[in-house]
Amino acid sequence: MQPAATPREVRESIRRGQWVKPTSGLAPAFAQANLVILDRSLAFEFLLFCVRNPKPCPVLEVLEPGGFEPRITAPGADIRTDVPLYRVWKRGELHAETPEISAHWDGDMVSFLLGCSFSFESALLASGIPIRNIEEGRNVSMYITNRPCIPAGRFSAPLVVSMRPIPDDLVVRAVQVTSRYASVHGAPVHIGDGSALGIEDLDSPDFGDPVTIHKGETPVFWACGVTSSLAALSGRPELCITHSPGHMFITDSPNESWAAI
Amino acid sequence: MQPAATPREVRESIRRGQWVKPTSGLAPAFAQANLVILDRSLAFEFLLFCVRNPKPCPVLEVLEPGGFEPRITAPGADIRTDVPLYRVWKRGELHAETPEISAHWDGDMVSFLLGCSFSFESALLASGIPIRNIEEGRNVSMYITNRPCIPAGRFSAPLVVSMRPIPDDLVVRAVQVTSRYASVHGAPVHIGDGSALGIEDLDSPDFGDPVTIHKGETPVFWACGVTSSLAALSGRPELCITHSPGHMFITDSPNESWAAI
Numbered sequence: 001m002q003p004a005a006t007p008r009e010v011r012e013s014i015r016r017g018q019w020v021k022p023t024s025g026l027a028p029a030f031a032q033a034n035l036v037i038l039d040r041s042l043a044f045e046f047l048l049f050c051v052r053n054p055k056p057c058p059v060l061e062v063l064e065p066g067g068f069e070p071r072i073t074a075p076g077a078d079i080r081t082d083v084p085l086y087r088v089w090k091r092g093e094l095h096a097e098t099p100e101i102s103a104h105w106d107g108d109m110v111s112f113l114l115g116c117s118f119s120f121e122s123a124l125l126a127s128g129i130p131i132r133n134i135e136e137g138r139n140v141s142m143y144i145t146n147r148p149c150i151p152a153g154r155f156s157a158p159l160v161v162s163m164r165p166i167p168d169d170l171v172v173r174a175v176q177v178t179s180r181y182a183s184v185h186g187a188p189v190h191i192g193d194g195s196a197l198g199i200e201d202l203d204s205p206d207f208g209d210p211v212t213i214h215k216g217e218t219p220v221f222w223a224c225g226v227t228s229s230l231a232a233l234s235g236r237p238e239l240c241i242t243h244s245p246g247h248m249f250i251t252d253s254p255n256e257s258w259a260a261i
Numbered sequence: 262m263q264p265a266a267t268p269r270e271v272r273e274s275i276r277r278g279q280w281v282k283p284t285s286g287l288a289p290a291f292a293q294a295n296l297v298i299l300d301r302s303l304a305f306e307f308l309l310f311c312v313r314n315p316k317p318c319p320v321l322e323v324l325e326p327g328g329f330e331p332r333i334t335a336p337g338a339d340i341r342t343d344v345p346l347y348r349v350w351k352r353g354e355l356h357a358e359t360p361e362i363s364a365h366w367d368g369d370m371v372s373f374l375l376g377c378s379f380s381f382e383s384a385l386l387a388s389g390i391p392i393r394n395i396e397e398g399r400n401v402s403m404y405i406t407n408r409p410c411i412p413a414g415r416f417s418a419p420l421v422v423s424m425r426p427i428p429d430d431l432v433v434r435a436v437q438v439t440s441r442y443a444s445v446h447g448a449p450v451h452i453g454d455g456s457a458l459g460i461e462d463l464d465s466p467d468f469g470d471p472v473t474i475h476k477g478e479t480p481v482f483w484a485c486g487v488t489s490s491l492a493a494l495s496g497r498p499e500l501c502i503t504h505s506p507g508h509m510f511i512t513d514s515p516n517e518s519w520a521a522i
Binding site: 040043044047052061062072150152153179180260 | 305312440441
């Protein structure tokens with residue numbers, strides 16, 4: 001992939017099956033999205049869950065039932081082929097992992113695109129704030145917390161957070177930078193001791209990889225889009241399709257277009 | 262009504278039928294809300310309309326089907342009795358105006374509470390920015406524009422805006438102050454000549470009252486919650502209930518809790 005590839009070029013490469021890998025670092029100026037696909041009969045309750053829990057589940061776009069083109073955030077794209085890797089879930093259990101879902105598609109499916117913390121990572125880097133998981137070439141560390149989201153209908157989930165160790169003298173700046181991105185997770189939900197969130201061991205994340213925390217660094221926790229996958233599966237829907245972790249949908253919306261101010 | 266009455270006290274007074282008047286100025290530190298009530302069969306499409314058009318239709322809370330207590334923004338309140346005056350619409354036509362709607366209630370109704378510009382008016386005043394409609398004791402001027410909202414299912418509407426004349430040297434400050442309130446209409450949608458929005462005559466608003474525009478003042482336009490009523494009625498639903506203009510639902514959520522930063 002060319003470093004300067006546009007979102008459209010990246011999606012075309014993915015559609016042709018030439019990129020079945022995580023999307024971190026691709027088209028870095030553009031918002032990437034978590035994907036959840038559910039039957040229309042569940043769409044109101046799931047959208048309500050997202051609206052009630054905007055920090056972990058910020059809505060970028062919701063498609064009409066049966067719609068597969070995200071006309072607002074990625075005109076011309078196809079939600080069925082333009083994600084590198086999907087997970088197909090039946091009654092809450094993993095059924096398949098596949099690079100395209102056309103065979104599973106039907107006209108009653110509603111696709112939800114939800115914001116991803118990649119959008120504020122480039123802003124943190126631009127402010128001189130190091131991101132350990134990028135430095136170490138790992139996936140960000142994610143943890144299931146003891147904080148329940150507000151349920152909606154049959155959907156519920158604990159808040160899932162991502163953690164980045166931040167040098168002590170840059171913690172305030174990290175809060176300021178990410179506060180601008182209220183539409184894509186926004187400000188941290190917690191700073192410091194993970195036990196306040198019920199996290200026992202930072203070296204054992206529930207998702208992603210552990211990263212090194214140096215002396216003089218503070219763990220900072222942000223709401224994480226994985227919450228939306230847990231919520232979708234909590235309803236044990238007959239069929240649910242999500243992206244595979246790290247394999248996001250890349251939109252044409254610049255990250256900056258989601259900044260509050 | 263005592264000037265320092267709490268939202269709960271104001272709602273109790275309204276519930277007892279002692280306040281059948283507009284709510285402007287009541288419990289001014291707390292968010293007031295537009296109300297739209299629709300059948301659950303329309304709830305996904307209408308919530309999608311709001312999510313796609315967050316500037317005119319910022320969602321404060323959506324209740325479960327049949328639910329009448331806004332547990333998130335006003336625990337203990339009753340959506341059926343705590344608005345001073347309601348409008349009952351059948352197939353898009355006004356059927357009745359009434360101070361309580363218990364007789365119309367059924368277990369399939371979904372209530373939407375949407376943000377109101379009263380939330381940023383107190384912030385404007387606190388920054389020394391005069392608000393003409395308050396000075397003149399009138400309702401704010403509102404106009405139907407030539408800008409379409411993004412439709413969702415059977416719901417569509419033109420963007421409706423409210424207009425406040427702002428002294429030229431305070432226009433930048435007005436943008437800054439209201440930008441903080443991204444969850445309740447936020448920054449202006451337009452500054453200056455109303456004809457860019459298709460507004461022919463500022464002295465003839467489509468809703469509310471005209472106000473005086475002095476020399477040295479610029480008209481500033483913000484997205485307006487009346488958009489949500491037009492959208493709800495555009496679907497010509499069998500039954501739709503809204504608040505009467507200016508007669509809002511008063512929540513327990515401080516205006517400041519809706520500020521982005």
